[in-house]
Amino acid sequence: MCSIIYVLVSKVSPEGKILQIINLGFSPVRLRIDRSDGSIWTTGKIKERDFSKIGDEWPETLDELYELTKMDTETYTRKYDSGGNLVFEITEGGYSIELDQSDGSAWIAGKKNIWHYSAKGQNLGSYAGSSDAQKWIAIIPNK
Numbered sequence: 001m002c003s004i005i006y007v008l009v010s011k012v013s014p015e016g017k018i019l020q021i022i023n024l025g026f027s028p029v030r031l032r033i034d035r036s037d038g039s040i041w042t043t044g045k046i047k048e049r050d051f052s053k054i055g056d057e058w059p060e061t062l063d064e065l066y067e068l069t070k071m072d073t074e075t076y077t078r079k080y081d082s083g084g085n086l087v088f089e090i091t092e093g094g095y096s097i098e099l100d101q102s103d104g105s106a107w108i109a110g111k112k113n114i115w116h117y118s119a120k121g122q123n124l125g126s127y128a129g130s131s132d133a134q135k136w137i138a139i140i141p142n143k
Contacts, residue, residue: 009040022084025059034104034119041106043097044075059105076114077108079121088121096138109135 009031011020016093028044052067059065075093094110104119111132116124 003056011084020084022080024078024080026078028078029095030095032099033098036104039087039104040080040082040084040098041077041099042080043077043093043095043108048117077106077117079106090115090117090121090128095134096136098139099143102141107137107139109137111135117141136140 009022010018011022013019021080022040024042026044028042030043032041033039034041053068054065057110059068076092077097078086079088080120090108091107092110092113092115094108094113094115096109098107100107101106105124106113106117106119108117111134112128112130114127114135114137115131118124118128
């Protein structure tokens with residue numbers, strides 16, 4: 001038995017009517033909308049906890065529970081079209097994502113690396129060698 005957290009994204013009309021609900025299938029850390037086409041970029045982790053090692057008696061403390069049910073974590077980035085359909089998935093994921101509205105590319109900041117991907121999912125470059133700390137990205141447009 002595994003425990004997985006899923007996030008739902010709702011598309012809401014200006015009048016407040018729910019037009020669509022999209023099940024992302026994982027829990028993103030960040031979500032961004034490409035204003036040019038309404039596509040959704042997400043980056044984050046899927047966390048799964050395996051409860052199969054627990055029998056009829058549950059551990060007495062949370063520390064014991066966490067030790068028995070080690071969590072598998074994978075990070076990745078996904079792009080969905082404006083209808084909520086998965087367009088592609090990138091194996092790199094992180095804590096921050098920003099879109100360059102001039103070309104639709106995405107900048108993704110992980111714990112150790114920063115990646116740059118085109119609107120079609122092509123790796124345009126990566127940058128390593130920075131600290132292990134969490135990073136945030138900001139795009140400053142040219143005028």
